[in-house]
Amino acid sequence: MKTAHHHHNWEPVIGLEIHAELNTRSKLFSSAPNHFGDEPNRNITEVCTGMPGALPVLNKEAVRKAVQFGLAVGARVATFSQFDRKSYFYPDSPRNFQITQYAHPIILGGSVMVVVGDEEKAFPINRAHLEDDAGMLKHFSDFATVDYNRAGVPLLEIVSEPCMHTAKEAALYAMAVKAILDYIDASDCNMQEGSLRIDVNVSVRKKGEAGFRNKIEIKNMNSFSNLEKAVAHEITRQISAYEQYPDKDPQDVIQQSTYRWDPDKGQTVLMRRKEYADDYRYFPEPDLLPLILTPEYIEEIRKTLPELPYEREKRYISKLQLGPQQAFTLVSDKQIAAYFEEALQDCTYAKTLANWIIVEFPGRLKELGKTLPETPIQPSHIASLVNMIETGIISGKIAKSVADDMVARMTAPNNLPLDPGAIVEANPEYLPITNRETILPIVEAVVAANAQSVADFIAGRDRALAFLVGQVMKQTKGSASPQVVNELLMECIKKK
């Protein structure tokens, strides 16, 4: 909102095209394996290289995944859809036409629910369709090669309406789409490997202005934070341009073109202008029959849908009393959410548990470049740590040391147990001081030194007690049993 703050009379208009590679076993129109990272031109058949006489045959698993996505976003799944040829010459396109769905896509409409700040928003989807991916060119100093391993990998292209107005909204929408694809196991959604690719269209217009001004397409954003930065940068760039030339025809100020995001420079860089519209000469693919889906087939798939991220998020907020941000972060990553769900089996302190799973441990694992589910630390370990905190066996401060030890032990060679109970047991200094005689003088001193807080507590302000407990913990360097401190404080205050 920073930019809009400076340019309050402008309204950005943002739409996203998300290309998700579906994680099917074979490719969209051939039996070649759909697998990333193999030796070039290993995963190919005559279909993938456009050999004369080769014919496409539609992969049913890809259709199923597309339908799952459609149902997950409440879209209409077309009972009649059709593939079209899209003609253009490029060496990564083995037939020099792509097989896509132009006139009759498989998925129509639907929307993605996102919580933006305190507001719940539904971002409408225009359509989603199946198409095959292209191969990849590799350029050398005086020649180029093509790898057709990716050629024919199924893509679901998800096209939003031009319905977003801030960079944040664009990023949140994209994250929500990724989470849905993740939950229904339709895509690996790995932006680094290119299995989730996002193109964003950005234009700005004067508030209240009808119609759209020229849009800029931005490609090559490999993370959600880069997406957000790129959109924010582009909005500012366009507004500045229009304001610099208020008398020029807007058509001439911003021309329809494609940019890419340069994360090092922190700016969008022009790739090419679109001076005239490309003519792809779409027409129905005669080698494939129209795709007819029965209502029974669609209903059968609907029954197999798992709990979706947005539903789970709502549940976390309403049933587990998590904060909206906490809930969103948890559900946005399917693995993390599953980890949390498992930890919940052994621990009812959901809020604290969430904090340790999405804040405390990720912070400690950052340097290792790992996520919690990738480590040997089990959900039950975290559950047990949180239980020890919440029942006063250890203080929050000690818990942090225990967590440090868990991470350290994880990488140490001697295979020490990661269970926090075992760690505490093996380190007597972690055990809280429960000896009343040791703690009492400190409590008395704190009560004497904070007469106002004591008075506040007596007057009914509970927070004052927390402050007093904190003071005692501070002086004991966190080693006192919070339970014992509490008891002694109450006794002390009562005596007064």
Next chain:
Amino acid sequence: MTDIHTLTALQVHNAFKQGKLSASEIVAASLARITQHDPKIKAFLRVFTERAGKNARMLDEKRASGAPLGKLAGIPIALKDNINLKGEITTCGSKILEHFQAPFNATASRLLEQEDAIIIGKTNCDEFAMGSSTEHSAFQKTSNPWNLSCTPGGSSGGSAAAVAARLCPLTLGSDTGGSIRQPASLCGIVGFKPTYGRVSRYGLVAFGSSLDQIGPLAATVEDIAMVMEVLGRHCEHDSTSLPKGPDDLLSKLNAPIKGMKIGVPWEFLENLQPELLRSFQASLDMYKDLGATLVPVDLSCLKYAIAVYYIIATAEASTNLSRFDGIRYGLRSKRATTLDEIYDYSRQEGFGDEVKRRIMLGTFVLSAGYQEAYYRKAQKVRAHIIQKYNEAFSHCAVIATPTSPFPAFQIGSITDPLEMYLADIYTIGNNLAGIPGISIPSGFTQDMKPIGLQLSAPELSEGLLLQAAHALQQVTSYHTAIPKEFL
């Protein structure tokens, strides 16, 4: 046996099964015929002397071992050169694929070899099956065995001429607008275009995907029925492949046609040459004698068929042929120094004029701003034509027409492409409607050029169609005639 070449495919197969002939003898006879006679007609682009000889020896061993023999055991077959045979060159009659070695078998080729047929070579055709005279081959012009100065028709002219000259009893062709039936007619043999989807197109180099069908050419309807039992199987590599077809075509061939209603679209035949009209009427009279009744049907909509065809077929072809770009296989221009030059020069040098003409036409009818007026309108007319066929077939079992509006013509005599396109006036409707059609020999002109009769039936009615064709062949002997120079 010195006259193996006069045997039909079925007779060859039976002689082999009964031990009267060995596969090696049969193949040797066929190869000898090719050596002796093919230089006169140039039907073959390549002959697989070694491969065929080796397969024949293996088949003889198989027979000796007592193992069960395939349904086509011992029959030498040639393939039109747009049908892939693994490991062999597939040129499609084009320079752009002059050295292209097919990395996989067409389903049709696989089925033939699976049933112990012996593939002996590849036959000439118009480049990418685009033409009606086989003159558009980049490699050679094929002659009509009945008149060496005439074309055999096309595009499967090599396959038709090879059978007419009795170089082998059976060949495969492909038919997008008449490319099997028209050369069969001009060469005095039987040519069959099955229902769209009956024979897998997998491994057939595509021209017009919604129209293309592989089909057989032979001297008799019996041979067609025999090979169709093998070719008409479902194929999982072709999304438009039909479920398995009937495998009792041969045994039911003799079903009487008494009472069969034959439709004749008279108003569509108004401008037919008198000599061809007389022959056509003579064929209809024979059908009446066989107990069939004639009913008039309305197919006047077919006057639009050529226009519709040259929009749809070229639209599909323009994209099907995009893959020939000099990048992955095929000809790459030596002059090219940039990517665009690889595309431009390779296609300039690799494609012939007729192919270029159709690519340009197809690109045009699909372009933004023109697609509505051409491609989409053509699709609507195509749907209308299908409907008119359905109406016609509600009155009759099969429809009879001539196959070609003219008999074999002199090589080089037709220079106007539009005039050449008229050669397919009677055959194109079947491709647009996806229905089967067969051309059978039905007479000769005064100057001894063969005349063909075309019969058409509703989709999936191959059995009925073959019965009707076979019935006429039982009471005529045109199909047994062999051109003088090839006796």
